[in-house]
Amino acid sequence: MIWMTWRQFRNPALVTGALLLVLLAGLALTWAQVTDLAAQAGFTGCQGDACAGAAETFLDSLRPRMAYELHLAAIVTLILLPVLLGIFWGAPLVARELETGTYRMVFSQSVGRGRWLLVKLLIGGAAAALGAGLLSLMLTRWAQPIDAASADRLNPLVFGARGIVPVGYAALAFVAGVTAGLLLRRTLTAMVVTLLVVAGLQLAGPLVVRPWLADPATTTVPLDVDGQLGISMSMDTKEIRVHVEPDLRGAWVLSNTTVTSTGAEFTGPADTTQCGPEAPRDRETCPGWLKAQNLSQELTYVPGSRFWALQWREFGVLIALTLGLSWFSLWWIRRRLT
Amino acid sequence: MTSALIADGLTKRYGRRTALSDCTLDIPAGHVVGLVGPNGAGKSTLLQLACGLLDPTTGRIEALGERPVSGSPRVGFVAQDTPVYAGLTVAEHLRMGAHLNPSWDAGLADRRIAQVGLDPAQKAGKLSGGQRAQLALTVAAAKRPDLLLLDEPVAALDPLARRNFLQGLMELTVEQGMSIIMSSHLVADLERVCDHLVLLVGSRVRVAGDVDDLLAGHHRLVGPRREPAEVGSGRHVVEQSHTDVQSTLIVRSTAPIDDPAWQVDRLGLEDIVLAYMSGPGGQR
Structure with a gap:
């Protein structure tokens, strides 16, 4: 055979x-x-x-x-x-x-x-x-x-x-x-x-x-607004979304959500005098405003180990x-x- | 005498289609048995059930007293259209046989290949239909089974190839003493090699027996018109046809018929088979 x-x-x-x-x-x-x-x-x-x-x-x-x-x-x-x-x-x-x-x-x-x-x-x-x-x-x-x-x-x-x-x-x-x-x-x-x-x-x-x-592990860390920020916002609804690359070397990130202090997903409303194209000094004021919102980053990830x-x-x-x-x-x- | 093949209430259905229904038969061992019948009578199905390629839907089948399973060393099978591996050479087919059969007879295989003039280096896909059938028969025979089942092995062959094939078959039975059951609808071919005949019509055995007995026991009677009931006791009318003045009867009778009112003729095997196929109960 x-x-x-x-x-x-x-x-x-x-x-x-x-x-x-x-x-x-x-x-x-x-x-x-x-x-x-x-x-x-x-x-x-x-x-x-x-x-x-x-x-x-x-x-x-x-x-x-x-x-x-x-x-x-x-x-x-x-x-x-x-x-x-x-x-x-x-x-x-x-x-x-x-x-x-x-x-x-x-x-x-x-x-x-x-x-x-x-x-x-x-x-x-x-x-x-x-x-x-x-x-x-x-x-x-x-x-x-x-x-x-x-x-x-x-x-x-x-x-x-x-x-x-x-x-x-x-x-x-x-x-x-x-x-x-x-x-x-x-x-x-x-x-x-x-x-x-x-x-x-x-x-x-x-x-x-x-x-x-x-x-996968889940962790919530304070949002680091001083590094690279990914922001998308709508001027009509004042909805704002923030994305920050997590600092997890070697990990496989399954989900990455920016949440408020209550744990709900952060969507604004944005203060358009601080953030966005109508804010005169957006680059300087926006991180400060975001910091004041007391945001966290909720991560689900698989560690590299x-x-x-x-x-x-x-x-x-x-x-x-x-x-x-x-x-x-x-x-x-x-x-x-x- | 043991039986080569026993079927009891054997039925095979494919979904709704019934290929063989309630077949009961007993084929003795030690013979070359011809299995005849019209297309669709269930011959192929019966043979595939007998070698374990198919499983019965209901009923019982035994080959050489055992329930058939594929891979049995005692039963050989050559399928219809004699399938071979197109990509393998003739020699590689023999090598396959040697590897897959403990009882392989290499001498027999080589001898037969030389005898029928096959080139061992030839790819099997390039062989003619007759050569393919010879190769398939060689592989099946060199396995040295006790029972060899052949499903329409000569159907695709021209008359000369057919004669050579049947010749080879007869040599095998003489040399090896194996039982052979071969199906065909070419009765003339079977008459040459078979000593036992089973006629299957619509899954039913219409007649079975040694060829010599069948030939001796069947008569054609031609005479003035009479009712079939008047042919006498011990005689069984297989087929009848009447004109206004004349009756022609095919009659089965073990005793010779010496009624002066009848003109009595002997029958060939083909006439007998045809009579059973077209007589009452012959058509489905």
Whole structure:
């Protein structure tokens, strides 16, 4: 069964492997570039307040280089990889056999259907996990100075291309494709459905599941009106909204609301003699007026230190779903496929 | 004598469509059995139930005394249109068989491939219909099953390829001693290789028996017009047609008929099958 699985799986596996190898080679070749730039900017081994400036210098010096483009390419690849694995590895796996009738040949050999599918799921799932895992592992190590400097590992786009979460998405997408093919029995239909389902999972993951898994912290701090202020106001209704970037390095901010002392969202009304285009010295008077309003900033956020805990939780959920779907498709092929 | 295939009240429905309803039959082992019947009689469904590719909706089926499951080493199956893997070569099909069957007979497989003139390096997708059927039969036979089920294996073949295929089949039964059940609606082909025949019409067994007994036990009677009831006891009228003055009857009778009022002719297998298919109870 292993030989047969390998024989049928050979071409798509080699194509995917070659593509991944190109990226891995690119990362290996630019490895020194990234560490050198970090060292030149004084970011490597920096202490205290010097770090912020050094990080800025490092990231600026990286931007025109190849490594920067490669970083984006690797992130995009890791995000697209599950969809591609689901469509081109998973969906045709059973659907093509059902469509061309070859299932009647292979099920007539001395191998039960359950074992046939189990071996295919194991080999395909392991290969999908291995491919995504290798690229993610390499990228996570390679991008360590970048992540330390930009402190946005929890950014949904970056988070999904670091650590072990890509392994979970790859395995789940592959099994989802197999299950779609098994249920729909048409390769093309299964591919389209897999695309929709996997894309839906990849959106639902960061938007719905991850905030829930992360168990975010909530804090209320006095509004800092002396720094960068984002103000929008309407002259007719005198409604005013204030937005201040929170000072939470490395955190994933889920919500950021400016509230009054009673806890309600602050919307004005604004004093147009102090703030806005009609106030003669808006830039000087407005922060003072805002300060007098006794405003606070209510933040819901996931601290940067939770990165690995969150990685493991999401990975756990994805693997549980993968195992559940695998069990379902094994049950279906044995009991329900006719 | 054990049974190759037993069905008891066997019914298979796909949603609302009934493919096989309340089928009861008992096919003895050790024969080359022809399963004949009009299109839609349920032959393919019966064979797929017998190899475990389908599960019955209700009723019981046993192949070689066991409930069929796909993956059984004792039952081989060649599906209609003889599906093969288009991307795999002939040699890779044999390799697949060797990997997936503990009882694989590599010598038999290589011999048969050489015999029917298949190029091992050829991709199966490039084979003609006849070559594909030969490849599928080889894979099924080299598994050395005790029971080999063939679903319309010769339907797509030209007369020469058909003869070669059936020739190969007969060699297999002689060499391996396996029971074979093959479905077809080409009775002439079955007559050449089968020693037992089952006629399935509308899911019902209309007639079953050894080919020699069937040939010896059926007669065409032509004579002056009479009512069928008058043919005598122990004789069963299968089909009848009448003109004003003359009656033609197809009669089943174990004893020879020596009534001088009738002109008695022997029948070919095809005539017998057609008589049962068009006689009373033949049409659904």
